[in-house]
Amino acid sequence: MGVLEEKPRRLGGGQLRCPYCGLLQDRVATLEQDWVLLEPDMRPLAHTVPAEHRWIELSDGRVTVYGVCPPDQFQRCRIEHRLACPAQPLPDLWPWLTSLRGENARRVERRDDPKPPPPPEEWPDAG
Numbered sequence: 001m002g003v004l005e006e007k008p009r010r011l012g013g014g015q016l017r018c019p020y021c022g023l024l025q026d027r028v029a030t031l032e033q034d035w036v037l038l039e040p041d042m043r044p045l046a047h048t049v050p051a052e053h054r055w056i057e058l059s060d061g062r063v064t065v066y067g068v069c070p071p072d073q074f075q076r077c078r079i080e081h082r083l084a085c086p087a088q089p090l091p092d093l094w095p096w097l098t099s100l101r102g103e104n105a106r107r108v109e110r111r112d113d114p115k116p117p118p119p120p121e122e123w124p125d126a127g
């Protein structure tokens, strides 16, 4: 994908073009008086999205992070376009898995993983 010449600009309906991939994203106000750029027409079930990346729509049209844990089984949420953007690196969605991978990488370097028991010299008779 080439570099886009046009700068991000406001379009009708509160949509902005992503400066990275050129796709449209919804610009939505948050409860914190800020803006978030959400993936249009995408409402996955909340429990399939990491907690800090779930945005739910409030009755006044604003959105807020849905921190309820465990999430309601049928609650839908929205996600930021940057998670779905093909031209941006994926952020760290599962930090505990990332730290586990780091810890395992250190174990590999130290080679201190427990050794499996040696296989028996001869397999016992199956009959």
Ligand SMILES: [Zn+2]
Pocket: 018, 019, 020, 021, 022, 023, 081, 084, 085, 086, 087, 088
């Ligand atoms: Zn994009």
